[in-house]
Amino acid sequence: MIRVVLHIIEATRTLYHRHPEVRAKRASKGDGPIRSGPHPSRPAFGGHLRVTGRERARFDIKKSCAFRTIAAVALAWLLGLAAPSFAQNAPAQTDARQKLTIGYVEIEGDSRYEPIMAERLVLKAREHPFDGARIGLDDAKILARVLKIDFDLERITVKSSAEVAPAVQQAETRNIRFFLIDAPAEAFKPLASTMRGHDVLLFNVTAPDDTLRRDLCAREFVHVLPSQSMIADGLVQYLASRKWTNFLVLQGPKPGDALAAKAFEASAQKFGARIVANKPFKPGTDPRERELNNPALLSAISRDYDVAFVADEDFDFVRQVPFHLVKPRPIVGAIDLEPLAWHWTWDHNGAPQVNARFAKLAKRNMEGADWAAWMAVKMVVQAALRTKSADFKTQRDFILSSAAAFDGDKGLAMSIRPWDHQLRQAILLATPYYVTASAPVEGFLHQTNVLDTLGDDEPQSPCHLNR
Template identity: 30%
Template sequence: MTRKKRGHLVRMLMLAGALLAPTALPAAQGALAWEMRVCANPDDPPASTAKLEGFDNRIAQILADELGATLSHVWAPSDIRIVRDYLRMGSCDLIMGIPDGYLGVLSTVPYYQIPHVFVYRADSPFEIQSLEDEALKRLRVSTYPFSLPHQALRNLGLEVALYRPAQVFTQMDVAAPIIRALLSKEIDLAILDGPVAASYAKQHPELKIAPVSPEIVPPLLPMFQIGTIGVRQGDVALRDRLNIALAQRWGDIQGVFQEYGIQYTPLPKPEVSGPGQTDLEPLRVGVVLPVPTGNPAVTDAAGFAARTGAVIAEDLLGGIAANQGMDLQILPASAPSAEAALRAAQGLAATEKVFALIGGLGEGQAQVLSKFAEDHGVLFFNIGDPSEALRESCYRYTFHLEASTAMYLDTLAQWFAAKGHRRWFFLYPGTEEGRALYQRARQAVAKFGGSEAGKVEIPPDRRTYQDIPETVRRATPDLVLSLLGPENQDFFLAQIGAVSFNAPVVSFPHPVTQTRSYWLRVGQSTSAAEKTYRLGLWEATLEENGAGEINDQLSSRTGTPMDPSAWAAYAAVKILLESILATGSAEASRLIAHLENPATSFNLYKGVPLSFRPWNHQLRQPLFVVQLNPGAVLGTRLSQQLALVRVAGQVPDIPPGADPKPLLDRLGNPAEGSPCRR
């Protein structure tokens, strides 16, 4: 990925312990400063150095200035790890100089095309301008081992002197031994990356450089490098902002290459535009989600589904907005960590002027987004964090479409109590959070007439559960409630699958475990399908009350079921648009007053009008008890995914014509005693 030798792993060994702490320049000026964090190589002149020298450092600063951002750096190795371990996991948000089409990133438009160059001594009795020159066959030639120029020379039948002395394994600059050989006349000519050659030509005036031609050598080997800026896959909003900034500062950026004496092929100024540039009033909603995070079976699936739900909402509801003179714009941002989520929110608010954010999947993300929304007067819709602590923070600008922990537990207790399951066995992590979850579960069970039959506290790092079934059998419970984290629930189900005890097993419905992807993992790992239950915020097989139509709209576009997080994101966009139409304003205080109004309700395809509790902004809503289908054929086709689980029931069961609010308010913590009650 560097200009000296992209993808050459040998040269990266010195950076195995690269610093993670970002270094920053002074804060940007503007109404709302935001941080543009770049992963960069600390020792890759002339592109990048830890002293903030190099053309990519300069260009990054130009872009940051254009976008009103604070530029910061994380110094990291320029091999595959910079994407795998740094960009994808949220340590930084962009990488300069990524080759066009590089796997694992979303790329901007190219901002340079730099040819490989011939390098030879000015006093040489020849001039080389093409790989087809006959004189080349009589010369001693060298280039980077196993590079495209190396392959091109071999394809042309030319011998190549390779310089790989031991010091190459302990230094960054793999061009150095080639340059030394050229200066000492051990070789006659070298082919190097353009920026590296330009840097050495400044140090050694006796060297001459010329672009390699032809640009393409059979079979389709390019003798040039195209550089783009790489962002996380799914980080569409940031990619688009960078494209606009590149176009607006194109002349300044090309001037940087001229200043460094780098021979480059002029590229046409990109013709890019911002999202939704129309005569309509922009209505911009930022969607901050962990896509991807490196855990595709869990959070990635929920984040991808949520982003899909928001984008489908833009498609289906955009016409309604346009008829009212508004341009509904969904701006996706990918944030694998809480820190990355905060940077994404800052950027969306500063550059796109979003009036609302949707997100909350991923550890700690709902907390930082809620705090950001509160500090900057932006609405935030939490679609992924059930924690009671977040709801008890009483953030005025935050509304929760994700059900709360207490709602989930009360729903489970009510439904199974109605089925005659009174004696509960609890399995929970031995952490502060796990113990709090256990205590609230006991409260829920007692609330609906049940009792504790037994419990086991599991050490946080434990992954084996073979001794649990015998403990359960001796306790003779009616039901086993697993409060383990998402990463351990399927381990537990797999290890107890062949054990004979009659009690059904219910797992706490962490949002990331409600996806079809997670259910498929469970189906592959357990033979106890008939006794495996979980709650769902939504179910992709629902048909009544318009649910079938919205499920079909999403699945027909994506070929995947509408997971709960997709429904939540869609519902958030629908609520925002309907609230703006009802109030005639996108001003936050008016929207909050509307959402808190007891008379306000929304049709979100669950059969009853849904509304927010004014004291903690929790959406009142029924939940669905779902069960792994014992007869399902495991597979990835849409029909197989839909058949993987079945609806066992809905809680509460609301009679026709009844007021749903009192029944829905039985689920979760009441207004009495809430610190948020106004």
């Protein structure tokens, strides 16, 4: 088409110079194109006609205007011919952007987030992990333009555990399919019963209880936070790698203490270690109960041990255990060396950037539940990116598939275990200001995935969602 226009313009130029009126005007005024060859009206004696600059400019202007007019007509003709073609080849109007809202469900006054106090001093300020989800949403906004999906986060606050299920059910009517569940274990059974068979995916980001993975065994859940058995396995792997295989267990009075101690004892048995004694303690300073609240008396046993494991979710008794045992032994569990989902000093695999972004937003250090909330949002966004779809079923199937691999900035690629929907992941072994190691520890092998050395492997799990 462009070549046609060029031919039209060239033909127009030729016709213009050959037009009788143009030739007559040039002959009468003595104007003509300035060129090196002989002029047709040159005198016989071979002289040259003088063409003044003003006359030359006047003719050039007229010629230029006429030429531009004809060229414009030719171009308009071309566009008129090409318009139907352009209309046929023009891209169709883009579809409207889709919206994907992720629900975040929490309980007002959740006792798990009460600050840990000592003599009116705050020892640990515990916060809901909503800021972790916000970091994930900020990451999602970077991809929103490419995916043509607007990601949003809706915070849903209820009064009690009993209100969690109705809140999720009501949000589902507003086309919210993905939920981050920030609730204790007792909220999960009614939630699983209510949402069974519904098109939702519920990410457990704060409850480590093994019973949710074993007994509840609900396919609508994905457990992003590591289980108690995974945490204990990571710790025992590290201790065994140091040849510390004889353990003294000091167990507190709370239900959470009993669950932590049970998981630790199971891990010791799993990896060939030994519990030399399990001693219950009772926090306090009552001298009449000193045999239950004095670390030296509790640790004065006849059998030797390599490490003392302390289960104390209230962080009360455990504060006085270091350097108060009868024997100089490391303390692990609730203090000194802790097995965690995340730690703010982890400095590998992109973790410094995540920690820095979180600290800037939340004005505090990132912890395990914060990481789990961030990771849950990241999994949803990754599913949208990989499937190039905002369809819930397509995204859910990808998240749960064996082909999915997620980067949680902890080294090894993560995926969902098909038998209990637990997220495979590494466990960090951290002191207050440094991550000493990460598990799985080198030397602990598995036939398919080394991350399955942590927690319930398929043959040992009572939950089989993949069958």
